[in-house]
Amino acid sequence: MRRLKPASANLQNSTKTYSFLTTLVHILGEDKVLNQILDSQVRRRAIRGSLMMSCAAFAVANMGAQVAHAQETGLADIVVTAQKSAQNVQDIPLSVTAVSGEALQSKGITTVQELNRIDPALQIGHATGTVTTFIRGVGNPVTTAGNEASVPVYIDDVYFIRASVPFFDLASIERIEVLKGPQGTLFGRNASGGVISIYTKDPNLASPELEARLGYGNFQTMDAKLYASVPITDTLAANISVSYHNQDQGWGRNKRLIDPLDTSKGYRPGGEDYWKGHSFSARGKILWEPTDTTKVKLIGYYQNSWNQIGIYSRPFPGTQGGTPDGAHNGFANLPGVFPIPSQVLPELGFYDVALGDTQKQYDKSKGYGFSGRIDQELGFADIVSITAYRKNDELYASAGNYSPYNWARYDLNVVDKQFSQEFQLKSKSSSKIKWILGAYYLNADGGFDPTTIHGPGVGASGIQGINIYGQQKVKSLAGFGQLTYPLTDTTNITGGLRYTIDKVRGDGRTDIVFLPGVFGAGSVTVTDQIFDANNNCSNILANTFFGAPLNGTCNAPNPNVSKTTKKWTWKGSIDQKVSDDVMVYGTYSRGYKAGTFNTLPLDSAALGPEVIDAYEVGFKSELGGRTVRLNAALFWNDISNAQVQAQRNGLVFLQNAGTARTRGGEFDLTVAPARGLTLRMAGTYLDAKFRKFDGCATYSYSTTAPGNLDQSTTNCAGNHMPYASKLKFSGGVNYAHDMSGTGNFTFDLNGNYATKFNWDADNVIKEPAHFFLDGSIAFTPEAAEHLTLRFWMKNITGVKYNINYYAQASGSAYSSAPGAPRTYGGELVFKF
Template sequence: MISKIAKAHLLASGCLVGLAAFAPGVAQAAAAPDGSASSSGEIIVTAQRRAEKQQDVPISITAMSADTLQKANIVNIRDVQNIAPSFRVSSTGVFMQLSIRGITSTALGPGIENNIAVYVDGFYQPISTSLGGDLVNVANVQILKGPQGTLYGRNATGGALLVTTREPSADKVIFDADAGYGNLNDVRLRAYAGVPLGNGLSFGVGGYYRSNDGYIKDVDGSNAAPYSNWEVRTKLKYEPSADVSLTLGYNHMWKDDGSTYAYGFYKNQSLAGVVPIPPIGPLRTDQPDTSSVDTPPINSSRLDEFTGKLSWDTGFGKLNSYTSYANELFHVDVDFDGTKVPLQRFDARWYRKTWTQALDFQAKPADNLDLTVGGMYYHDKSSQDAPFYSFGVMRARGFTTQRTEGLAGYVDATWQAVPNLYLTAGVRYSRDKRSIESFNRLVSPATVVVPLTRASFDSWTPRFTVRYEFQPDMSVYASYSRGFKSGLFNSTGSPATMTTPVRPEKNDAYEVGLKAASHGIYFDAAAYYYDYKDLQVNAVQIDPATQRTLTSLTNAATARIWGFEASVSAPLTEQFNVRAAAAYTHARYRNFANANPIVEILPGVNGSVTGGQNWSGRRISRAPDWTFNIGADYTIPVGEGSVVVAANGAYSSKYAPTSEGFDLTTGAVYEQKGYFQANATIDYHLPGDHLTIGAWVNNLTDKRYAILFTAEGLGSKKVLSTPRTFGVKLGYKY
């Protein structure tokens, strides 16, 4: 068996071969001053908190422009996995759960953050519910792979997702809008307007509305999970001079998508003989895309966010200040038993109020030195009101509040030691103070009070990189970085487990890579090795007093993740562009001898079997070994207009989308088999390029995969992805 070090050497050798292929005639691409794109069309990324060409950044990045997203018909974050290798998205209720190179979070609930840091316009988003809506009026999306512990270090064990939305211009009027209609009665309306107001003042507003009937039917014939999403995003920008800008923003988002709660148990449903389960028929189903719940599922999220960004070029350096306040409400109302009989129901509301203050200062003290210094203050209060009903009677109601106060500071410097050799060193110090308290009122046996309990966690997260530039737009790099996810309390667990926090996650990452560009062709490759400790792993338990479903949050001891990936994009002709990417990810628990799993429910057994399984050597959830994607677009001149045809396809090998459940004799239970999906669009741009008429089809072959695949105390359940969808659209831009 080839050792991990030998594999890294093999990839490095491949990188050198790639260098030889790109050696002749590499052109320098000029960076755009607004940090959006280079003159050659390449996205200018902000992975190091300054605008740089992607080829100059020693970090693995998948960067997607608005044009790329449009041609690939990327509607939401889940769709991004169709064009981003080693990136997965799953859902548990209202929560979007991201995975990069096998690093993901299964912990959910008030005060719990993901280990993939998410930033929208530079503002930290503590949980990914705000990503549940569609991607609209977006300028670009960047996926930073590997720990971002220094510059984007708050809970960035696996990486970061950076979303940049559009901004108004002080010089010109911007207006564009489009409308679409598709099967499932899918209605989409979008518009953006940017208006200069004079004296350096401009205003931009973007709006979006989408609704459809959903693809899941109830046994009574009704639409079980209709979809609704609408958003408004505003920006008021003031630029009194070329050195100063102030942007004030207000964002509102509403989404309701009950698809992951509209289900019937597909097998092994049981109430341990306490209540007779209705037979398959009008009161219960085991068929896909069909539900048999007595309470229509509600899975909604509402976000109101106020932001302020100040940028000031002092002459010596540039100061950026980010201030935000967010008020979020999540409402989940779900029928746990999956029958038309009112046996078990969970109706919960989560309230979250978060404000952050971040500063970063970018300076160039010398011609060969770039310096970034910054810090962040984070304050969050998250509460949960969670009634549980059995046989139509409230059996329990829990009120839980978790508070977090975080403080961090960092410094990062890149030094050009000699011509073409760049050395980067940085470090961040993070400290979190957390507290939890809970009041659980039970019908039986008694009321339980969880006293105010506090804990604190801190860590140093360094990074070091070496980059050698053979010539402009061609370089190799090696890096070491550490990621840190704070310890936390299990806010959705039983009262007995809430006051025992889990330890922080830490990830030591080593990476080597190659980046090259020539005549519009972009190529990058990387190999990596992660030493991942104290993974925070969630599992389901059943409260014996009330029979309600709770979670058990524990630390897995260690995991080892290694892999390699490569991507290329190229214009074969002036009209024909192709892009492809592939990734191999070997993500396995190294030491997890006493796992607390969700296992397949056996008839007559009420509740999941817990404890005692040895998961050492088993695959981590949301970590397929192989992912690849391929895409192309072709422009056909038609008179004074043009037709653009685009298509993309993506493959994923088998993985567990939700639960790491195992049968000790037959292996994984809740594992999605490998699959391939393809999408296509066609757009006719009328002469003048103001009006566009188009059509799209997603999931061409109608291939379905599991977005939810797990068990609860009552049985095993699975929800499939959206079937083939298609529609037409009409767009206008000024």
């Protein structure tokens, strides 16, 4: 904790700081070199305006600095481990957003998907049971098993190779850190866009803790959470966190056609509830400190869930859906079951779907994991070991056509397991020179075992079922190091380097099971698209129909069964303390996302790695007797071999684009003008475009099959990148007040705004601009200080928005899933 300076010194430093910030704004707006870099007039004005408004706010805050100090108000230090050791976030030459567990609870943020409401640089989606993450425009929305995000998610320093939603229930959270820009040195593999680190509470060795939450909301939603921590001895403690969620009523209805052969008659009234789900998760920790220099931490966790939310199940609002068409969907038409030729489906309500009785979509998931961490202090340094294992079984049940007909079905059996080991040797916290050396190993399997396609449309083609097997096995080994050296008392330089060897191996095949009578009296299985170390028989099915033996093999060697990538990533930065309260910094870093196989199906060579070179300049400041905190940054990312979403035969996959660029500016302002009152505002300007991207997939309505889509390719050079709003702002107010003789009231109101963005690289379908407002009020009576009653409401204005998107060319429509409508409820909290 810093020693407080006299108010006169604070005022003097604040005056110097204001002068410096004004000069910096002038430089950013007028320097010819920077103007050439920031060649967008709109963007330059946005950044300049944001910084000037922030500086003006500082001027007002500084006028009252002495008064604020006299009132003993101020902002608390935020300690993070973004560089693998505990540091004040204001001392790190890196853009970081850190949120405490208490702040998350006050703001009503209960899932990782809601974090984008407090950090405008962050865009998080939710599709088919998986979190999709973007930071500053870098990321991809592909949820195919085996693919990894460009913005990885860590829990308690363990990387989750597949970010399945149920693992990220934000219960018993200590804090969350969002690190922006490539983190290729300390976090390494696939941290090309940034990192989201979640830290859960450790057991308390000093005293027992108990917190229970019981809540109920609209849509018959029940939530229950329990956290308990118990000291067992002076050196041993344990805790457990349990969370249960059940939304028993859906946001919309599953509609049925009045006449399945004439869609112009519309839908029947009513329908079964749709968009609901339930989950259970538990996490336990054991903390053992046998000596003053040794700490051992063991963690175990489990989750079980069933969910319809986040699965694209209806046409994107404003677009048309259609009945099945064999030419577009790959299987036989069914006369008398659905109209031939196809017809356009009636328009649905925003939260409604139209799926057949056996076409209901859901994601069912069950998984567990363990990790162990040892911290050992040595005479000259500290050593850390982190060992982790995780396994998750998942079934994604999908309709082959988002229409009211029982025609084709896809059951995706997901393989998801991993083992990792990390060692760190790092300098003592008191060391003037900060350094860290480390090694990291990852062994993971991801893919499908198998994806089964079946249903009446498949059977009418003479096929009992199609089983698509595809798995990617990953082995990654890395060594890394980083050093921060103080050139002077106010100037530091940091250099980091990491060398990674990634090996991915693909194994896949497709089994087609023909019905009895097609090739003899019994059923016959034909294996196609074999992809392993021995064969790549991608034409055996075609040969079968032209007279080749059913058990024929091609024995063609496959040189692309595995891919090894060796990469150097690095970071270099310099930071300068302009005063005790202001730091400026500049950073150049490189990150990359490893090459990967498409696993659905796995029948082609692996993609090349995505490489990002990032440049960032910024400042961090605390003013007005620490009642005002303003951080801002400008960034520029050059992307090579961007991995983007595409589609083939109705199945999503990744492809390499050429080059892309994201650039922009951001600021984060927090003010504590009075006791108990905190105001916050943050904003981001983002210009994200493809520079080179030929062979980009695009979609248009079929001229022969109404409501169905045709796929073609185009040149997307110059197009905006997906999920990249040009402007995003968030802000909020938190006020806590003790009323003598009554109790404590806490009020929290948060809003966020985002301009429109494109869902895909072809820039055809756009998500409209949105403004969200969430709020809560809590009361803790003076006579029962262990009890709190809290009322909350999310999406107060009832904004209709989408949380994912997928253009299914071989299906029926541009498809999507809605985000939650207005929700509200109350909870009773007991703390001891």
